[in-house]
Amino acid sequence: MPLHLDLHRACTIAFLGVVFGGVHSLTRPISLKPAAPEPLAPADLAPDASPAAATGMTPLASSAVAAATTGKEGDITLAQARALYEQGVMFVDARSLAEFTAEHVEGAVHLPLESLEGGSRPAALDVLDPGAKVVIYCGGGDCHASHDVAIRLNALGFRNCYVMTDGFPGWKAAGYEVTGGAP
Numbered sequence: 001m002p003l004h005l006d007l008h009r010a011c012t013i014a015f016l017g018v019v020f021g022g023v024h025s026l027t028r029p030i031s032l033k034p035a036a037p038e039p040l041a042p043a044d045l046a047p048d049a050s051p052a053a054a055t056g057m058t059p060l061a062s063s064a065v066a067a068a069t070t071g072k073e074g075d076i077t078l079a080q081a082r083a084l085y086e087q088g089v090m091f092v093d094a095r096s097l098a099e100f101t102a103e104h105v106e107g108a109v110h111l112p113l114e115s116l117e118g119g120s121r122p123a124a125l126d127v128l129d130p131g132a133k134v135v136i137y138c139g140g141g142d143c144h145a146s147h148d149v150a151i152r153l154n155a156l157g158f159r160n161c162y163v164m165t166d167g168f169p170g171w172k173a174a175g176y177e178v179t180g181g182a183p
Helices: 003-027 059-070 078-086 097-102 145-155 167-173
Strands: 090-093 134-137 161-164
Touching: 078 134, 078 161, 078 167, 134 145, 134 167, 145 161, 161 167
Parallel strands: 090 134, 134 161
Antiparallel strands: none
C-alpha cells in the first residue's frame, strides 16, 4: 500500500479524534468547582441555633446570604454547622496531622488534602457516606484547605459537602465540643 494512503488515513483518524474530543469536552466540561450541595432546608437547622432568628430571615435565606458574602456555594455559618453537628452529620478536618492531634471537633475524621493526592485511597473515605451531608473545616480565615478537600470529595461523588467558613478557631471560640488525639 502506498505511503501517502497510510498518511492520509492517519491524518483522518487524528482529525476525527480532535473533533470528537472537542465535542465531548463541550458537552461534558471538566469543572474544578464542586457542584453545589443541596440547600439547607429550615428543618436542617434548630430554630434557636440560626443567627437568622434575630433578623427574621429563614435559615435557607441566611445560607444564601452567607454564600453571597463569601462568594462560594456550600459555605455555611458556624450556627448552621452546629445545627448539623447536633443532627449527627459527619465533620471532616482538613488541617495537618499535628493540628488535628492537638485539637479537633469531637468525632471529626481527619482528611487532609495531601491524603487525597497521589492515587491512594485514604481510610477516612471508608467512614464517609457519599450520599450524606459532610461538613469540612480547616483553620478558617485565609486557609483554603477545606474548599480544596470539598473539590476533591466532590470529584469522588460526594455531592453534599459544606464548608464551615469560621473553621476550627471559630468552633473552639464558641465553646463547642473539641477533643485531642490521633486519628
